[in-house]
Amino acid sequence: MNAPTQSRQQILDRIRANTRSVAAEHLESAYATLPRTYVRTGSLSAEARLALMIERLREYDAEVVECAPQDLPSTIAAQLQSSGKRIFIAPAGLPASWLALGFDWRIDRDLSSAEIELAEGVVTAAFCAVADSGTIVLHHSATEGRRVVTLLPDWHLCILYASQVVETLPEYFSRCQNPPMLATYISGPSATADIEMTRIKGVHGPRFLHVIVVHDHADQPKNQ
Amino acid sequence: MTSAEIQLNPFLEAAGVRTYETDLAEIILQLGQDEPSHIVVPALHVNRSQVREIFARTMGLKDLSDDPHALTAAARTYLRQKFLSIPTAISGANFLVAETGSVVVVESEGNGRMCLTLPRTMITIAGIEKVLPSFQDLEVMLQVLARSATGERMNPYTSVWTGVTPGDGPQRFHIVLLDNGRSRMLAKETERQTLRCIRCAACMNACPVYRQTGGHAYGSVYPGPIGAILTPQLMQMHHAQTLPYASSLCGACYEVCPVKINIPEVLLELRSQVVNQERHTAGRFFDPMYLGLRVANLLFSRAWLFHAAQYFGRIGIRFFTRKDGWIHSLPSIGGKWTQTRDLRGFPRQTFHEWWAERDLKPTGEAK
Numbered sequence: 371m372n373a374p375t376q377s378r379q380q381i382l383d384r385i386r387a388n389t390r391s392v393a394a395e396h397l398e399s400a401y402a403t404l405p406r407t408y409v410r411t412g413s414l415s416a417e418a419r420l421a422l423m424i425e426r427l428r429e430y431d432a433e434v435v436e437c438a439p440q441d442l443p444s445t446i447a448a449q450l451q452s453s454g455k456r457i458f459i460a461p462a463g464l465p466a467s468w469l470a471l472g473f474d475w476r477i478d479r480d481l482s483s484a485e486i487e488l489a490e491g492v493v494t495a496a497f498c499a500v501a502d503s504g505t506i507v508l509h510h511s512a513t514e515g516r517r518v519v520t521l522l523p524d525w526h527l528c529i530l531y532a533s534q535v536v537e538t539l540p541e542y543f544s545r546c547q548n549p550p551m552l553a554t555y556i557s558g559p560s561a562t563a564d565i566e567m568t569r570i571k572g573v574h575g576p577r578f579l580h581v582i583v584v585h586d587h588a589d590q591p592k593n594q
Numbered sequence: 595m596t597s598a599e600i601q602l603n604p605f606l607e608a609a610g611v612r613t614y615e616t617d618l619a620e621i622i623l624q625l626g627q628d629e630p631s632h633i634v635v636p637a638l639h640v641n642r643s644q645v646r647e648i649f650a651r652t653m654g655l656k657d658l659s660d661d662p663h664a665l666t667a668a669a670r671t672y673l674r675q676k677f678l679s680i681p682t683a684i685s686g687a688n689f690l691v692a693e694t695g696s697v698v699v700v701e702s703e704g705n706g707r708m709c710l711t712l713p714r715t716m717i718t719i720a721g722i723e724k725v726l727p728s729f730q731d732l733e734v735m736l737q738v739l740a741r742s743a744t745g746e747r748m749n750p751y752t753s754v755w756t757g758v759t760p761g762d763g764p765q766r767f768h769i770v771l772l773d774n775g776r777s778r779m780l781a782k783e784t785e786r787q788t789l790r791c792i793r794c795a796a797c798m799n800a801c802p803v804y805r806q807t808g809g810h811a812y813g814s815v816y817p818g819p820i821g822a823i824l825t826p827q828l829m830q831m832h833h834a835q836t837l838p839y840a841s842s843l844c845g846a847c848y849e850v851c852p853v854k855i856n857i858p859e860v861l862l863e864l865r866s867q868v869v870n871q872e873r874h875t876a877g878r879f880f881d882p883m884y885l886g887l888r889v890a891n892l893l894f895s896r897a898w899l900f901h902a903a904q905y906f907g908r909i910g911i912r913f914f915t916r917k918d919g920w921i922h923s924l925p926s927i928g929g930k931w932t933q934t935r936d937l938r939g940f941p942r943q944t945f946h947e948w949w950a951e952r953d954l955k956p957t958g959e960a961k
Contacts, residue, residue, distance in 0.1 A: 539737055564703075570663055574707070
């Protein structure tokens with residue numbers, strides 16, 4: 371046996387020996403019957419939920435604008451315009467209609483980190499959002515982009531559909547029938563309080579977060 | 595924290611590997627050759643002008659101001675090039691998910707995201723107690739951790755990854771599951787609860803001892819109440835024997851602990867282990883304290899011996915009792931007490947004796 375395998379065996383043996391008093395089947399049933407009486411499902415109406423999400427995002431200093439689905443391309447263009455930036459990254463799967471004319475788009479087909487570092491901003495979709503904590507959830511699909519594209523650029527425009535907004539974190543988890551391989555939960559910009567407990571924004575991640583909330587059809591989250 | 599626990603940086607430096615800390619507080623400590631004093635804000639003891647001095651000296655920034663914004667920006671610039679060019683990153687983990695094999699890192703600054711996204715090779719070191727059964731359990735732990743650690747509804751960045759994803763992030767990933775005494779801690783139920791810790795630091799923020807002494811006084815990687823129970827156990831009680839005493843047992847830590855570790859209970863258990871270990875050490879047998887305690891143990895566990903001791907004690911003490919009923923001076927060790935205060939003489943009867951006689955006397959006289 372090589373060293374790692376041997377260590378693993380030793381650790382597992384010790385764990386088994388030291389937990390012998392707890393039978394395995396007993397543990398499983400104890401886990402299955404754990405009381406989960408914490409708040410799992412939200413109680414807000416669709417409008418109140420969305421209003422809470424927007425309030426939280428604004429608390430985090432994110433710039434939030436709302437629009438109807440048909441106005442999305444023009445709203446994106448207006449946001450890009452007002453940013454004063456020109457070079458933007460787009461994940462490979464971003465709808466073509468979102469790529470406003472007149473900007474220097476770098477479609478992320480395996481761009482190197484150095485190329486992404488040169489871009490001034492990035493536009494992505496989201497997987498979901500949690501109103502209670504103002505969290506944007508990325509699962510890094512083709513429209514949400516690889517992890518690096520929402521990390522290096524200093525400016526991030528995220529397109530969020532009202533139907534993607536849930537109220538509580540457990541509601542997000544129940545939306546994940548298959549747990550994601552990759553996920554990033556963003557609640558406000560990068561921050562630190564490491565120097566004299568003074569809160570400072572923007573240590574490493576994007577310092578500017580813009581969100582377009584799209585009022586799609588019923589504004590109803592799909593119930594699982 | 596985990597890499598500090600196993601002293602990884604000094605080991606790597608000795609092997610000729612240059613390491614760069616990426617957390618703002620940790621860079622301050624690394625560049626200033628200092629030690630952490632808090633789990634969540636490790637450079638709590640360093641003030642802004644000290645940070646300015648360290649950064650100006652080590653980053654070659656003569657005109658740096660001591661404004662925290664400027665200092666943070668300096669660290670951002672300093673580290674960005676490192677992130678983009680260094681091929682290997684080492685991280686810890688906040689949670690591991692057994693169901694999916696995923697690793698979860700909870701952070702505020704984004705240095706974690708940089709480390710787990712940009713390098714070609716990623717190495718994660720995680721204690722074996724970080725494993726959660728299912729992905730869904732994160733719905734509890736993530737909310738509990740952020741709220742207890744910094745009071746935020748949610749920390750700015752949480753990352754979940756599962757092995758290697760082609761085309762996204764490091765293409766080589768190693769995970770080191772660290773035992774270092776943890777499996778041994780499972781043996782007893784009292785100590786086992788220590789392993790529930792999610793390193794939120796709520797206990798140190800609430801601890802009156804920590805708030806007076808600061809983290810360095812504990813002399814251990816994990817300071818505060820949790821450090822006082824964790825470090826001695828990780829070190830098998832060999833060093834750190836004074837740590838279980840670094841507490842007033844007020845219970846404030848237990849009150850705020852989100853995973854309900856009964857820290858005072860574990861502290862008492864460890865104290866008894868320290869005492870047991872100590873009194874069986876050669877040379878301690880004739881120590882006056884242990885000698886006295888052995889005698890007391892003998893007396894208190896046998897009623898006849900106890901009564902006899904009371905009887906002879908009362909006779910003996912009479913020689914020192916003055917007419918006013920007080921003892922003003924005692925010889926030998928007892929003198930240390932009477933030097934500064936008087937002692938009341940022993941009563942004529944014990945309570946038990948009085949109680950037995952009580953009914954035999956006419957009412958009114960039983961005073």
